[in-house]
Amino acid sequence: MNFQHTEDRRMLADTLNRFVSEQYAFATRDRIASSAQGFSSDLWNRFAELGVIGALFDEADGGLGGGGFDIAVVFESLGRALVVEPFLDTLIVGRAIALSGNDAQKATLGALIDGSRIVALAHGEPDSHYELSRVTMRAQRSGDMWQLNGAKAVVQHGEHASHFLVSARTAGADDAQEGITLFLVPRDAKGVGVRGYRKIDGGRAAEVTFDNVTLGDDALLGAAGVGFATLEYAIGCGVLALCAEALGAMDVAKDHTLDYLRTRKQFGVPIGSFQALQHRMADLLLEIEQARSAVINAAAALGAERRVRERALSAAKYSIGRIGARVAEECIQLHGGIGMTWELPLAHYAKRLVMIDHQLGDEDHHLERFVALGAA
Known part of the structure; x- marks a missing residue:
């Protein structure tokens, strides 16, 4: 199976990563997240203009993609900036309408894709x-x-x-x-x-x-x-999205921690030169790559028959929950006390990783579900 992204997906990822790095700095995100509205209408419309919302839907429904890897590409980039705009529910509700809606209901998908309806x-x-x-x-x-x-x-x-x-x-x-x-x-x-x-x-x-x-x-x-079948499929799309979002957040937490280990000095040398910390960081990198594999597997299985799809999604959500919590804990510990401060972006990434575990089923729930689906 070829896991290389298509040219369109690579362009989407590059465009979205560049947009969030330039327009969604942490200070901007913090201001938006704590605002009375909880998201930015202006940025939501700009995401729509870039085609980011459209990438979550099939061409037949007025979108630009809609496959499992399209969802993963978008949400991994969103996770890198901790974007708080209403992408997740737009995906879940929109995919439910696309699957089971009547003609009048499907006609409203255009308003979701252009950002005019939440x-x-x-x-x-x-x-x-x-x-x-x-x-x-x-x-x-x-x-x-x-x-x-x-x-x-x-x-x-x-x-x-x-x-x-x-x-x-x-x-x-x-x-x-x-x-x-x-x-x-x-x-x-x-x-x-x-x-x-x-x-x-x-x-x-x-x-x-x-x-x-x-x-x-x-x-x-x-x-x-x-x-139920519509609900299960639509929420399954949301589970994949959350897993990809967590992967993006893990990558940023990892990068911040590596930078800190290279610059923070103790006894006149960077603490990243200490073998014990190198071993901990190496283990963490391996865990993140395992999480990446789980997301790839879930994205590839999104279009498969129900049992294969749901097992892959539950496997990914379990892995993301377990690994996300470990990444949050290890990155904070490797930073020391500063890792807990509100002003440091890392603390917010760690918090988001922990909360993703509790959205749409935590790791214990999805482990039990994975086992139950295998026995069915």
């Missing part, structure tokens, strides 16, 4: 514990309408989304794959409540409540009761 995934619940099929929010038929009641947790950029992709149960037990229905819910629908807050690793999220929200059949994404 959407958010509202799936996780306070007690779901990463289990994709655990959905307790209810949607009940009332005449020719649907009524939604329940709450969703940690909805990324929920305050500024025009629509939510909401999972609700229309039949079955709380943890059954059957009976999950997907809805596209307008942010301004009567009964929708949003409470925003800052995230620990930058940007904003929200708790979203649904109190007798009434919707017609035109809000359904796909058929009623069979939304």
